[in-house]
Amino acid sequence: MKTEKVVDHIVNWLKEYAQNAKVKGFVIGVSGGVDSAVTSTLCAKTGLETLCIEMPIHQAESHVSRANEHIAFLKKTFSNIKEWRVDLTPVFEEFKTEVSLEAHEDIVNMALANTRARLRMTTLYYYAGLHGLLVAGTGNKVEDFGVGFYTKYGDGGVDLSPIADLMKSEVFELAQFLKVPESIINAAPSDGLFGDSRSDEAQIGASYPELEWAMNSKDNGKTAVDFKGRKREVFEIFMTYHQNNQHKMLPIPICEIPKNFK
Known part of the structure; x- marks a missing residue:
């Protein structure tokens, strides 16, 4: 893969799309994973406003620390980065008190995992509306078009998908080129929807x-x-x-x- 050309192509595509849509830039949920790290860096390289939001819900500490490390890297590298932290744990817990949990434990846990993703999507669109931004998706080609490993109207609810034509291995190539923190590159991929550090591989x-x-x-x-x-x-x-x-x-x-x- 011609990594530098791919990076330039995506950055130009993002910039042109935002300008045609007459928006200021992008908002993205930063999870501590390689997909959101690469996507947020590509958005930052457009020079347009890039709002990085961390949205923990009973999150594993390793995910939180990697997300914070990446946002710090972006702020040090680019002048157009803004950050915000929205702790959705209380919202999630309140939601659970208002819905029925009377089903098999595995079914309830999966429904709640998808609810986490949808709460995050709602949060991203709230801030997108406040600041005139587009929600940038973080799905790669294997997840989006291979196994469908994402939440419908959760992390699948986005305005545009910069890396959805790239295999996971190609996303890692971009991560190295973009100098994404090694802690993120070396971490086992995880959707972070169960409040622990279980990997995608363990689930799939x-x-x-x-x-x-x-x-x-x-x-x-x-x-x-x-x-x-x-x-x-x-x-x-x-x-x-x-x-x-x-x-x-x-x-x-x-x-x-x-x-x-x-």
Whole structure:
């Protein structure tokens, strides 16, 4: 990958889109992960206002410290960075007192994990509205179009997606080029939606390099019968997520009314 050209292309795309939309810049949730670190740095390189918001909800301390380290790096490197911290833990806890939790524990926990992401989306759009900014998404190609590993109308609720055409490995290449803190580059990817430091790999059952391989294999017309052992297992994991999460990746279905009914 021609990393410098990719960086310049994304930065110019971001700047042009913001200018055409007549907004001041971007707002982004900084989580301490590599995707948000790369995206926020690309936004900062446009020279437009870039508001970085940390939104902990019972967050693992390692996530908080990495997020703070990255924001400090951005503020030292760029003059157009603003930061804000919104502790959503009390909001989340109050929400839990008002809804029914009478279901299987695993189902409740997943619903609450998605609620965390949606509270953060709401917060980002609140500040976007206050300051005339666009919400920049942080999803990469494997997450957004491969396994659908994001929350619908949560971290999937954004105005534009700067890195959604990049595989996770390519995001890491950009991170090195952009001099993202090593603590973030070396950390195991995590969605941070369960109040602990569990990794994406632990949740999915496959690593990002394995998922990239499976995505490329599918695009090349391969099926599970073409593989054995771990490769077949990974391919089946990928395809299960890919098929089950199509509702996230495809446009919202519209019931079209026959003209003779109107």
